[in-house]
Amino acid sequence: MLKLKRDENGNVVVVDGKPVYIHEDGKEAPFDASAAMDTIHNLNGENAERRKANEALVKALNSYSLGEEDGKPVFMDPEVAKKALETVKNLDDKKLVDAGQMETLKMEMNKAFTQKEEDLKKSFKLKEEAYVGEVKKKSDTIFELMVKSQFSNSPTIQDKTILPADIASNYFGKHFVVEGDGPDAKVIGYINGEKIFSRERPGEPAHFEEALSVIIDTYPMKERILKATAGGAGGGGGQGNQNRGGTGKRDESFYKLPAVERLKAIHSGQGKAGGHQG
Template sequence: MKLKLDENGHAVLVDGKPVYVHDDGKEVPFDAAGTVATISRLNGEARGHRERAQAAEETVKAFEGITDPAAARNAIDIVSKLDQKKLVDAGEIDTVRSEISKAFQAQLDEANTKASGYEKQLYEERIGGAFSRSKFITEKLAIPGDMVQSRFGANFKIEDGKTVAYDQHGNKIFSRSRPGEVADFDEAIETLVEHYPYRDNILKSSGKSGGGAHQSDNNGTGTGKSYSREQFASMPPAQQADIGKQVSTGAVTITD
C-alpha cells in the first residue's frame, strides 16, 4: 500500500490519521496508535502462551518413564478401591460411582440445554440487531436487513463476547484501518458484499434509468410486481438475485 499525497506532496490526513491506498484502490486511514497497542497485546498473549507451555512441560516431567498410560490409570483405580474397601466392598463402589455419574450427567445435560438456549438468544440479539441497525445496509443495499441476514448471517459468530466475521473461505475478516483487530460489523458486511457474486443486484441503484433497465424474465417477474418478504425468502438464490436487481431499479418492491 502507498501513502496518499495531495497536490502539494503532503500526506492526506483523516481524523489526524494518514491515509494509505491499498493495492485494490481502497483508501483507509492508518491508526498507528491502535496498531502499536495491538502489537503490545499480541506480545503479551505470546508470553502467556510460552509460560503455559513451560508449566505443562514441568507437569509432564513428573510422568517420565511411564510407557503404558492405560496400565497406569488402572493401577491408580485399583489403589483407590483398596483404600475405600475399609468402608464398602469394591463392587459396591462401582455401583455408587455409576449412580453418581448418572446424576451428574443429568445435571450436565440440563446445564448444556440452558446454555444453548442462552447462546441462541445472545446470537439473535447481537447478530440480528447488528443487521437491523447497520448503516451500510440501510444506505448502500437495496434489500432489507433481514434478507441480508438470511444470506450472510452464517458468516458471523460470537467469540469471547465479540462479533467476529468469516469470509467465504472460513478466514476471519480483519480491519484494514485497525491492523491486527477483527473488522467491526459494517466493515465486515461491506467486505462480504464486495466479494458476493451478485453484489450488483443487491446494491442500491445510482439513480440512473433508461431502456437498459431489466423489466421481466422467465420466472414471471415484471414491472410493478410486489412480493412479500416470505415469498422472497422462499425463492431460489438465482431468482432472489434477479428480484434484488429489479428492486434496485424500482421495478419490483418487497413488502412486509
C-alpha cells in the same frame, strides 16, 4: 421467542445503551448483553469444575479396582472389605478364607461399586447437559442481540442493498461471531474461516459495517442485491443494467413472500421492480 422493540421508523428501541426486547407475555425489558456474557463465563467455569470433580472421583474409584472381568472393571466395596478384614483378623493365622466365599465377596464388591459409578456418571451427565443447554440458550440470545440487531440498523443494508434486514441477517449472519467476555465482547466478521481486518485501522478487526461490506463484495451474486446507482449497479451505466437484480425496488407481492422465498426470488433473478413472477 424474543422480539426486538422498534419505533415508528423501524429502528431498534435502546434504553441506557441496551436494546429493548418484547417477551412472549408482552412485557418489555432491556437486555444486558454484558451481564449475559458474564453468566455464560461463570457457567463454563462451573462446568469445568464439575468435570474436574468427576475425574477426581473416577480416579478415587480406580484405587479400589480389583482388575477386570468380562471387559468390565471390578471394584472392592469399602464396607464389605472392612468386614472381611475384621473377620480375617479374628481368624487363627493358620486358617484360610474359603475360596468360594472369596469369589462371592469379589462379585458383591464389584456389583456395589459398578452401580455407584453408574449412578455418579448418570447424575453428572444430566447436570452437564442442563448446563450446556443453558449456555447455548444464552449464546443464541446474545447472538440475536449483538449480531442480528445490527443488521436491522445497518446503513449498508438499508442504503446499498435491496435486502430486507431479516433476509440479510439470515443469510450473512453466519459470517459473524461474538468474541470476548463482558464489556469487551465484540462482533467479529469472518470470511472463508479468516478474520476480517480493518483497512482503516490496520491490525485491528473490522467493525461490523466494514466487515459486512467486505462480505457482500465477495458474494457471487452481489449484483442482484445491490441497489442501482444513477450510472447503473456496478458502475456499468446505461440501459444495459436495467435487468440487473439490484434495481432498489420490488413489487408489493415480493414483500408478502416468506423470507426464504424472497431469498430464492433474488437468487433466481425474479422479484425485480414491477417484475415479480408468481
